[in-house]
Amino acid sequence: MIWLTDPFTEFVFMQRALLGCIAISLGATPVGLFLMLRRMSLTGDAMAHAILPGAAVGFLISGLSLGAMTIGGIVAGLLVAVLTGLVARATALREDASMAAFYLISLALGVLLVSLRGSNVDLMHVLFGTVLALNDDALILLCFITTGTLVTLALIFRPLVLECADPRFLRSVSGWSGPVHFLFLALVVVNLVAGFQALGTLMAVGIMILPAAAARFWSESIGGMLLAAAVTAIVASFIGLLASYHAGLPSGPAIILCAGLIYLVSLGFGPVGSLAARHWPRPHLSA
Amino acid sequence: MALRLHDLTLGYDRHPAVHHLDLDLRRGSLTAVVGPNGAGKSTLLKGLIGELPPLEGRIDRTTARIAYLPQLSEVDRSFPLSVQAFVAMGLWHRTGAFGGLSSPDLARVAEALAAVGLTGFDRRPIGALSGGQVQRVMFARLLLQDADLILLDEPFTAIDSRTARELLLLVKRWHGEGRTVIAVLHDMETVRQHFPDTLLMAREKVAHGPTAQVLTAENLFRARQMTEAFDDTAPVCARGAA
Numbered sequence: 001m002i003w004l005t006d007p008f009t010e011f012v013f014m015q016r017a018l019l020g021c022i023a024i025s026l027g028a029t030p031v032g033l034f035l036m037l038r039r040m041s042l043t044g045d046a047m048a049h050a051i052l053p054g055a056a057v058g059f060l061i062s063g064l065s066l067g068a069m070t071i072g073g074i075v076a077g078l079l080v081a082v083l084t085g086l087v088a089r090a091t092a093l094r095e096d097a098s099m100a101a102f103y104l105i106s107l108a109l110g111v112l113l114v115s116l117r118g119s120n121v122d123l124m125h126v127l128f129g130t131v132l133a134l135n136d137d138a139l140i141l142l143c144f145i146t147t148g149t150l151v152t153l154a155l156i157f158r159p160l161v162l163e164c165a166d167p168r169f170l171r172s173v174s175g176w177s178g179p180v181h182f183l184f185l186a187l188v189v190v191n192l193v194a195g196f197q198a199l200g201t202l203m204a205v206g207i208m209i210l211p212a213a214a215a216r217f218w219s220e221s222i223g224g225m226l227l228a229a230a231v232t233a234i235v236a237s238f239i240g241l242l243a244s245y246h247a248g249l250p251s252g253p254a255i256i257l258c259a260g261l262i263y264l265v266s267l268g269f270g271p272v273g274s275l276a277a278r279h280w281p282r283p284h285l286s287a
Numbered sequence: 288m289a290l291r292l293h294d295l296t297l298g299y300d301r302h303p304a305v306h307h308l309d310l311d312l313r314r315g316s317l318t319a320v321v322g323p324n325g326a327g328k329s330t331l332l333k334g335l336i337g338e339l340p341p342l343e344g345r346i347d348r349t350t351a352r353i354a355y356l357p358q359l360s361e362v363d364r365s366f367p368l369s370v371q372a373f374v375a376m377g378l379w380h381r382t383g384a385f386g387g388l389s390s391p392d393l394a395r396v397a398e399a400l401a402a403v404g405l406t407g408f409d410r411r412p413i414g415a416l417s418g419g420q421v422q423r424v425m426f427a428r429l430l431l432q433d434a435d436l437i438l439l440d441e442p443f444t445a446i447d448s449r450t451a452r453e454l455l456l457l458v459k460r461w462h463g464e465g466r467t468v469i470a471v472l473h474d475m476e477t478v479r480q481h482f483p484d485t486l487l488m489a490r491e492k493v494a495h496g497p498t499a500q501v502l503t504a505e506n507l508f509r510a511r512q513m514t515e516a517f518d519d520t521a522p523v524c525a526r527g528a529a
Binding site: 037155156158159161162164165166167168169171172173174176219220221222225 | 336338353354355357360361362363366367368369372373376379380382383384385412413428432
């Protein structure tokens with residue numbers, strides 16, 4: 001069993017990678033779960049693309065600097081979120097179309113900026129992340145973002161649930177509907193930026209959505225799903241890092257593929273609404 | 288007076304759906320709103336709750352708290368919520384966004400569920416309810432909202448007669464408690480038997496007052512004469528300029 005623990009006891013970079021992934025898992029999975037419950041799973045993907053030009057501007061100004069790329073990414077993501085919301089409320093265009101338009105513009109701008117100066121290696125860093133090279137600053141940032149996310153979610157939990165389940169009722173009893181929607185999008189952006197430090201812009205959304213989708217097959221309550229999603233993400237991080245260590249695979253995709261594997265197993269055999277549960281239903285009750 | 292509308296016009300894209308409506312509603316009155324499809328009944332309620340800003344005129348409301356049961360609810364029933372958690376949202380005025388649910392609050396939720404005949408449904412997910420049960424759950428939430436002014440948009444449509452009868456009893460209980468209730472209805476029998484006041488409208492007010500005096504053959508005939516279509520070439524309404 002030594003191959004399970006050895007990489008983490010022997011190499012500090014593996015410890016850092018695991019810590020970083022656990023932090024991301026704890027923050028990103030509840031956000032992903034609410035994205036899924038609001039039928040906005042693909043919004044995460046769109047926002048992940050939207051943060052690229054911000055990160056690229058940060059990269060152009062100060063090279064592979066964590067701070068600059070983080071701030072750039074957050075600014076670009078929030079800008080796209082706000083513009084999307086404004087256009088959806090002020091014009092006839094619906095939110096999905098408005099978001100698609102802005103993220104595509106943003107993505108093209110980002111690719112343009114990165115290729116203006118960066119070499120291909122730099123582009124690969126931005127796209128695929130560097131989980132095995134997380135320094136102290138990056139780890140502190142990740143833990144900070146996770147803590148902030150969990151505290152914010154705990155605070156806005158009731159309005160957020162209500163905004164998902166019955167938005168019209170929320171609008172009739174309070175003015176929270178708009179603020180909670182925007183706060184939630186901000187959490188999506190911040191967690192994607194956290195994820196892209198480690199997993200890259202393309203993979204960050206994976207640790208958000210795949211565990212949430214898997215969790216749907218394990219519980220019928222929000223609490224149970226939150227737990228299942230976090231456990232899925234952490235287990236996937238652990239196995240993914242091990243696989244990347246032993247087999248020499250790129251770590252980001254290895255982690256996301258593990259999460260994907262857990263999703264596929266859940267889809268097939270989870271206790272709630274999975275293929276197995278639908279195909280071999282338990283005997284029905286008398287009343 | 289619980290509610291006073293002054294020359295209220297509500298509509299969509301400049302077309303009036305409720306046109307120059309003047310109306311006074313006594314505190315504690317129980318009023319049915321009737322009229323043909325497209326008469327502006329649902330639009331009126333949306334205006335009263337503040338979802339639709341007036342194109343013209345004014346709404347004066349002296350009631351503090353208002354509760355609204357929309358015709359087409361936006362409830363996402365696939366969302367993983369228990370009946371108890373869903374009904375407890377009616378306590379928003381006590382808990383706000385951040386406050387916890389105390390044990391008296393949970394007792395209130397249980398009481399409301401008992402009042403709509405859903406004792407024992409606390410843990411049931413909202414996705415597992417039938418149409419009639421959903422309407423009962425909506426009424427339980429309305430009960431907890433403890434509102435002075437209650438707006439119901441076709442509350443008894445598409446539910447069986449027994450459920451309708453039981454929910455109607457709740458409406459009468461609210462009336463007995465001195466709350467002001469406005470309900471959009473289509474079943475004239477229900478209106479005649481249970482609603483003291485009626486507003487008959489067809490985009491404009493046709494008649495308002497005691498039900499027996501409003502629901503006359505002549506008034507109903509006038510209401511049916513309303514043209515439903517919006518006219519894109521209609522001139523700007525001259526009454527507003529006055």
